[in-house]
Amino acid sequence: MSIAASRYHHGDLRSALLDAATRRIDKEGVDSLSLRKLAEDVGVSRTAPYHHFADKNTLLSAIAAEGFRQWHATARKIFEQEDMPAAARFRQFIHEYIGYAADHPQLYELMFGRTLWQAQSATDDLKAVAFPCFQFQVQMTRFWQMSGLLPQGPEPLRLAQVTWGTLHGIARLLIDGIYADRSHIDQMCDTAADLFMQASVDRE
Amino acid sequence: MSIAASRYHHGDLRSALLDAATRRIDKEGVDSLSLRKLAEDVGVSRTAPYHHFADKNTLLSAIAAEGFRQWHATARKIFEQEDMPAAARFRQFIHEYIGYAADHPQLYELMFGRTLWQAQSATDDLKAVAFPCFQFQVQMTRFWQMSGLLPQGPEPLRLAQVTWGTLHGIARLLIDGIYADRSHIDQMCDTAADLFMQASVDRE
DNA sequence: AGGCTATGTTGACACTGTCAAGATAATATC
DNA sequence: GATATTATCTTGACAGTGTCAACATAGCCT
Incomplete structure (x- = not known):
């Protein structure tokens, strides 16, 4: 539980996703943003984001x-x-x-x-x-x-x-x-x- | 050759695609336009459009x-x-x-x-x-x-x-x-x- | 300790654009 | 008129996408 990288529960996945997404959008634009790449950035599986955002649209809205x-x-x-x-x-x-x-x-x-x-x-x-x-x-x-x-x-x-x-x-x-x-x-x-x-x- | 629907070569696929695409865009917007649906509209296989447009972008540009x-x-x-x-x-x-x-x-x-x-x-x-x-x-x-x-x-x-x-x-x-x-x-x-x-x- | 719930996982599906290889028809050439 | 070339169209395949369903794990409350 001590090492952040090796825990099952991320801890603050929601903000981590928002951060990563914001950074990616700033660099490459909204269009080329994919939830899967995003999940990988944060070190989490493809569908994990869905526990924090109903869908891609909700994340973008946030x-x-x-x-x-x-x-x-x-x-x-x-x-x-x-x-x-x-x-x-x-x-x-x-x-x-x-x-x-x-x-x-x-x-x-x-x-x-x-x-x-x-x-x-x-x-x-x-x-x-x-x-x-x-x-x-x-x-x-x-x-x-x-x-x-x-x-x-x-x-x-x-x-x-x-x-x-x-x-x-x-x-x-x-x-x-x-x-x-x-x-x-x-x-x-x-x-x-x-x-x-x-x-x-x-x-x- | 007489019946338009049953010929191998479409005849004027290029304009048919442009027409269908324009109509679809007008109805549903650029974003939800897919080359595959478009090809189906015109009654042609998925990759046929590529003989007339380099890629989707080229079609949209036209x-x-x-x-x-x-x-x-x-x-x-x-x-x-x-x-x-x-x-x-x-x-x-x-x-x-x-x-x-x-x-x-x-x-x-x-x-x-x-x-x-x-x-x-x-x-x-x-x-x-x-x-x-x-x-x-x-x-x-x-x-x-x-x-x-x-x-x-x-x-x-x-x-x-x-x-x-x-x-x-x-x-x-x-x-x-x-x-x-x-x-x-x-x-x-x-x-x-x-x-x-x-x-x-x-x-x- | 037990169970509930939040959070994470893998598997699967339908959809996308596009490339490669082969089939067919129209056209040009002899 | 037969043949070769070219334009056109086809199926097969691949990597990528968003999202659902089913299952696994961990944290928290009683």
Whole structure:
């Protein structure tokens, strides 16, 4: 029982799986992740994971959920820097969002990609973490509208869908390598920020 | 030789495969498409497709390429309606783009998703069709900038990446069912259009 | 000590993409 | 028109996948 490697019960297989999976996803992407390779990584038989996750999808959902928790915390931190002017925070938020996606492309893909969302495969657990994250986006948008940073005409939800859509779209074009690459990141972020903020200037 | 069903050589297996695949993708999505089911659909053995496509990826690329050809033609048609004011054309373009994505979600996913682009799996053939399509987006952006519809500050390429990113992002949020659904489409499009065009108003 | 439950194991199944080798038909060549 | 070449299609095989069923082990509670 003393030597960790030689015991029958792993001890903390659940987190070991999550760790290994996260590492593998980060390296090779969601698609090439197999439960069997994963089990081997951790030194356990093929079907052992099924005692901790109902199926592959549940495991992926758990990893994505952790990603949302982290991102939500980061977003909150940026948004709540009250010593910084709203416009600067807004700009920083955009850079951080795209930066997060560019730094963890595979995780971002998992969090916001069709693998989990398209066929209603997202776990209730995942939804419970993700939706507050989405709603926070709307909250921030409302604040930026009230601050005069963003145009006040559209409903916050609509505007949030569009601004977030922009960030999401840029992130995806980058990640998937479609007509955009990492060297454009900062310029793209600034262009987006300018576009949004200029749109709010009052005119008579 | 007379009865089509009973001949050894299919006749036009290549297009039959493309047709069947396109139909299946439209119905069930790219992910659940299997070459074997496809072969069965067409009434041919599992490995017959390999005489017409190097591998699954090549077949998918061919389908995506056809999608790009179609979309490029549509975009061109909208853009070249010279009797219509530029602003209206711009707005229509946005609606059509999102509409196209919403009407053919699975094809859109294939065309712009990681399946083909992420791991450099896109065929040279596909790239040859897709890149002009991307570049057309930049061309249009430049025109809209010169027409005063879009802000003239940023480089056309950067601005195109951002505006296209917005459309792409909205499309993906819709398709993947992330905090947006079909009933929001028109409002989202108009919000985006307003946002972009308002940003171009001169101010002193 | 006994039994219950959580956790691990091997075996099996249906499914996938793809390669190799052989069969057949259309086509080109003499 | 006979023959050879080539395009096309077939079956067989392999390694890989997710997941279920049946069984084994160990930890914990009474």
